[in-house]
Amino acid sequence: MRLPEMTTVILALAVAPSCAGAAGPTLLLALQVNGYATGKIGEFSLLDGALAARRGELRDLGFRVPEAAPSTPGASSDGLVALSSLSGMSWRLDEASQTLYVTSDDEQLLPTLLGVSGQNASALPVESSTGATLNYDVSTSTVRGQSSANGELDLRVFSPRGIASSGLLAYAGSGSASPVRLDSTYTYSDADTLRRYRVGDFVTGSLNWTRAVRLGGVQIETDFAMRPDLITFPLPSLAGSAAVPSTVDVLVNGNRTISQQVGMGPFAISQLPVVTGAGTISMTLTNALGQQVTETLPFYASATLLEPGLQNFSIQAGAVRRNWGTVSNDYGSFAATATYRRGLSSTVTVEASAEGAAQLFMGGAGIVASIGNFAVFNAAAAVSTSAAGTGSQFSIGIQRQDRVFGFGASVTVASTNFVDVAALNGSPTPRLELIASTGASLGRLGSVGLAYAGIDLNATPGPVRVYVPAGTVLNGDSTSQGGVVSFQPARRSHILSASYTAPIRDVSLYLTGYHDFTASNSSGVMIGLTIPLGKRSSVSASAGSGSGSSYAQVQAQQSPVTIGDWGYQVYGSRATDADHEFAQVRYKSPWTMLSAGVDRTAQDTLLRLETQGAISVVGGGVFASNTINDSFGIVDTGGVGRVRVLDENLDAGRTDSSGRLLVPDLRSYAVNHLAIDPADLPPDVSLDSATRNVRPQDRSAVVVKFAVRASRGALVRLVDEAGAPVAPGSVVTLRATRSKAPVGYDGDTYIEGLDAHNEVGVEQPGGQRCTATFDYQPAPGDIPTIGPVVCHEQTR
Numbered sequence: 001m002r003l004p005e006m007t008t009v010i011l012a013l014a015v016a017p018s019c020a021g022a023a024g025p026t027l028l029l030a031l032q033v034n035g036y037a038t039g040k041i042g043e044f045s046l047l048d049g050a051l052a053a054r055r056g057e058l059r060d061l062g063f064r065v066p067e068a069a070p071s072t073p074g075a076s077s078d079g080l081v082a083l084s085s086l087s088g089m090s091w092r093l094d095e096a097s098q099t100l101y102v103t104s105d106d107e108q109l110l111p112t113l114l115g116v117s118g119q120n121a122s123a124l125p126v127e128s129s130t131g132a133t134l135n136y137d138v139s140t141s142t143v144r145g146q147s148s149a150n151g152e153l154d155l156r157v158f159s160p161r162g163i164a165s166s167g168l169l170a171y172a173g174s175g176s177a178s179p180v181r182l183d184s185t186y187t188y189s190d191a192d193t194l195r196r197y198r199v200g201d202f203v204t205g206s207l208n209w210t211r212a213v214r215l216g217g218v219q220i221e222t223d224f225a226m227r228p229d230l231i232t233f234p235l236p237s238l239a240g241s242a243a244v245p246s247t248v249d250v251l252v253n254g255n256r257t258i259s260q261q262v263g264m265g266p267f268a269i270s271q272l273p274v275v276t277g278a279g280t281i282s283m284t285l286t287n288a289l290g291q292q293v294t295e296t297l298p299f300y301a302s303a304t305l306l307e308p309g310l311q312n313f314s315i316q317a318g319a320v321r322r323n324w325g326t327v328s329n330d331y332g333s334f335a336a337t338a339t340y341r342r343g344l345s346s347t348v349t350v351e352a353s354a355e356g357a358a359q360l361f362m363g364g365a366g367i368v369a370s371i372g373n374f375a376v377f378n379a380a381a382a383v384s385t386s387a388a389g390t391g392s393q394f395s396i397g398i399q400r401q402d403r404v405f406g407f408g409a410s411v412t413v414a415s416t417n418f419v420d421v422a423a424l425n426g427s428p429t430p431r432l433e434l435i436a437s438t439g440a441s442l443g444r445l446g447s448v449g450l451a452y453a454g455i456d457l458n459a460t461p462g463p464v465r466v467y468v469p470a471g472t473v474l475n476g477d478s479t480s481q482g483g484v485v486s487f488q489p490a491r492r493s494h495i496l497s498a499s500y501t502a503p504i505r506d507v508s509l510y511l512t513g514y515h516d517f518t519a520s521n522s523s524g525v526m527i528g529l530t531i532p533l534g535k536r537s538s539v540s541a542s543a544g545s546g547s548g549s550s551y552a553q554v555q556a557q558q559s560p561v562t563i564g565d566w567g568y569q570v571y572g573s574r575a576t577d578a579d580h581e582f583a584q585v586r587y588k589s590p591w592t593m594l595s596a597g598v599d600r601t602a603q604d605t606l607l608r609l610e611t612q613g614a615i616s617v618v619g620g621g622v623f624a625s626n627t628i629n630d631s632f633g634i635v636d637t638g639g640v641g642r643v644r645v646l647d648e649n650l651d652a653g654r655t656d657s658s659g660r661l662l663v664p665d666l667r668s669y670a671v672n673h674l675a676i677d678p679a680d681l682p683p684d685v686s687l688d689s690a691t692r693n694v695r696p697q698d699r700s701a702v703v704v705k706f707a708v709r710a711s712r713g714a715l716v717r718l719v720d721e722a723g724a725p726v727a728p729g730s731v732v733t734l735r736a737t738r739s740k741a742p743v744g745y746d747g748d749t750y751i752e753g754l755d756a757h758n759e760v761g762v763e764q765p766g767g768q769r770c771t772a773t774f775d776y777q778p779a780p781g782d783i784p785t786i787g788p789v790v791c792h793e794q795t796r
Helices: 055-060
Strands: 026-033 037-045 048-053 081-083 089-094 099-105 112-114 131-143 146-159 160-175 180-191 195-203 214-222 238-244 244-251 257-260 264-267 275-289 292-301 313-320 331-343 348-357 362-370 373-388 389-400 404-414 429-442 446-455 464-468 473-474 477-479 483-487 493-506 507-518 521-530 537-546 549-558 565-574 582-589 590-602 604-618 621-625 631-637 646-649 650-654 660-666 672-676 686-687 693-694 701-705 708-710 715-718 731-734 740-742 747-749 756-765 769-775 785-790
Touching: 026 582, 037 055, 037 081, 048 055, 112 257, 195 313, 238 244, 238 275, 257 264, 362 389, 429 708, 604 701, 621 631, 621 660, 631 672, 646 660, 650 660, 740 747, 769 785
Parallel strands: 026 099, 112 264, 631 701, 715 785
Antiparallel strands: 026 037, 037 048, 048 081, 089 099, 131 146, 131 604, 146 160, 160 180, 180 195, 195 214, 214 313, 238 264, 244 257, 244 275, 275 292, 313 331, 331 348, 348 362, 362 373, 373 389, 389 404, 404 429, 429 446, 446 493, 464 483, 473 477, 493 507, 507 521, 521 537, 537 549, 549 565, 565 582, 582 590, 590 604, 604 621, 631 660, 646 650, 646 672, 672 693, 686 708, 715 747, 731 740, 731 756, 756 769
16 A cells, blocks of 8 residues: 555646547447456547547546647547557556556546535525514513513515515603614625625624724625535645555544545545644555554644635725614714635635725735644734824734644734724724733643733724713713713723633533733632533522622523423522522413513512514414524425424424424525424325425525325225226226326225226236226325226227
8 A cells, every 4th residue: 555645746747649540439448447447437439559538538537637638630629539648557458358457657547536425505596485574572670660661673574585674672661762773784695606785784894903893885795604514714635545445534633534445546535624723634544454554644724714716805885883772873974894805825815904984094904824733823914094194003913722722812003093994983993902812621620721801992083972871970970861972982901811610520610810900900709610400400609709899699590492491590699789689480482482580689679571582474374483583494284284394303393273384493505404294194195205405595484385285096996897806916097197006905006186087997917908987085184995896898
């Protein structure tokens, strides 16, 4: 066996002049390479005694054919190429066995491609029905004899042409109501180009060294989420060669990912599935005698890199939206931003960004690079010009992830005059942003971590409109009426924190401490533990102190996961400033999530009721369900109720009396496997297929119809004129539909598609023919038995 260095190398082949002459007879030859049968049959031609084949045929048979290899005179682009023109290859034809024996170097053979099999999501079209969904979260509370209500609504209307959505926050109490509109957007997604087009409210695209803002306008961006099966970052590749047929085993971090048979010759694995971070790959070749060759290589994979040639972008323009979540329609000046990323190689990705507004332009570029198989390094620089002058920003960082040890650090420094669109609209520019962290796994002893976060923020370059509620205290004065105020915030924060987590049997113990290096110079520590009480329940307790105060708390909870589950949460704390007790019970019904709770802080007790769910209108029906965050399906069994529905082989429920069931939580743009249980169907219906694969559009519904229809079938017992059963193996043909059915023992045959009056022809194994007529009346929920029916022999 030969196992060269695991890198893919393609060598150009030297060629000799091809044979001239007209094409001779076509030969279909079995192929053996280097003494081993390939199991392939190739189509060859004889040219004046020399053997030739089409370029495409040679490549299909596993041979490298360079573009420079000459074709025979007058041949097309896929014309005949003489085998003698390919250097490093010799051949012998055995006409008696119609076998071609080829001896070739590995450089003249195409590698066998190995990999992990999987379903290509893009092979299935994206589906979306037309309809609407309203998610709601409504609560009412009472405290000190005063009642109030809060609600959050999210309405989206979907169709194959896109999705229109809008959100709303509402508050009612003390005789007043204050609704606030959130995002209102129309989105069209093109899964073929992986692009999204938005009109309305959205968040701009950003890079690690730029900041996102909210705009009201138009946006075009690349979104790889529309191809969940697409791996966007570079994966390690392997290549090798087997001298004899062997088994290839590949282990990633000790876990087997590939085990496949390969024939003699080269092989390659172009994309090896790995997790991000540092690791090792081991590849072992084992022949039939058990002899092995193993090679181990390190790798480092990072999702911050892009595959070579892969690119994404985001371009948007519109009015900057301010005070989102507190004011409905507060739009500021016009701005436009753009970001771009492209993978130059498996180790280098480049980035660029540009932003513009009135009297402002900011532009910059960056790079993300893999440092060997050790870590990922990133750097960026940006320059801005504005009314404040010219400013600059520089960023640099490094990150390494490991199963045992990892670290990361990044620093961003900006000059006083550096301004971006976010700074013009209320978010101060960080003059210094320093983030560093490290962590290590101690095995059974747990894990430790250390982190430092420091940020120094500029004041905003000009007055910024910020909405404040009534009663807010600013600079010692209370704004009793509330409204919009202007201010120039600036702040500084530098915090060092450390943590330790240890598993003690099923108990998780954690310890955290911090120190603030700013003017407060405060420190704190917290210790706690969590004890699981089953799959859905747990109890936890913690205590801590810092900044002159201390607290202790305990909590027990159980989560409602599936339909019909009850859940609860009980919480109590004792603190220096105030005590706090809370209790809540929850129930997950098929139509909504119901909650009721009581909350006591100091001397105030609050009673609260809440309901969360969704109402959907799609496929001509109205469906109530729990909250729907993404895609969902409506399974339709054609009016047949009480049929079990399976989602990824898990029980999703049963259809209602109209034969429909809402299946939530489908994975958008991924292939979802839905099925129904044929055993739940009545015997008088037929089903083409019990499974369906669907790929739904995001935040939309797809109606999944199973072709359940009345079979109009009956078990017919046929006898001849003497009263004996028609012979088994006879074939019955229904004259009206020309459909055929076999005859079993006792002359029984099952025939579908019957009418009120039917005529059938019967052909018996001995060639005899007869004809029978009978009437049919359906029996709902059952298969009627008809007969015995006399089959009258036909005269020749």
